[in-house]
Amino acid sequence: MRLFLALDPTPEVATFLDGERAWLQTQRTALVWIPKENYHLTLRFLGELNESDLPALQAGMARATTGVAPFTLQIAGWGGFPSMERGRIFWVGVAGTALPSLHTLVAAIHREITAGEQDDRPFHPHITLARARKPGWSSGTTLPTRATTSPPWPITALHLYRSQLGSGPPRYQLLHSEPLVGQSGRAQEAAHGCRNGA
Secondary structure, three states, X not given: OEEEEEEOOXXXXXXXXXXXXXXXXXXXXXXXXXXXXXXXXXXXXXXXXXXXXXXXXXXXXXXXXXXXXXXXXXXXXXXXXXXXXXXXXXXXXXXXXXXXXXXXXXXXXXXXXXXXXXXXXXXXXXEEEEEEOOOOXXXXXXXXXXXXXXXXXXXXXEEEEEEEOOOOOOEEEEEEEEEOOHHHHHHHHHHHHHHHHO
């Protein structure tokens, strides 16, 4: 199974991303557009793993989210890989005063989940909205400057997805979600479980 860990946009943020994608469609034509149901912020790509790895992954997700309380982000700014002029991937970035919480969560994921692929590159949070149709394609022109900020994006859970590749866009299957509850929330859950088990 081809797996990755991600954050999901709320319906309000997904609608905002639709508007940003529509704007990009007025600037670029030779691109493959990401469908709305596939919007996500990847925190870690795990690669090919077996079904037998799922219990350990879920346990690692629970450990990684311990101590990370829910936080709020926003979508802000455009970018491209490798650059806006030679972009083969176009994306919107992430901003907000809670960015340290996002980086704390990512660090915990890498610390607590040892299975899967490891990526030593710096984490650059973004949501991809379009890709080039062919490898090596380049537009050769710069996108106009565009200032944009989304509605608040509350982050309340970490999600494990399976990516199924085929002739069309990838299909993403949700396998597991782990809520962000922070240290106090975990302690309350544990105490509640002890009381229920007593």
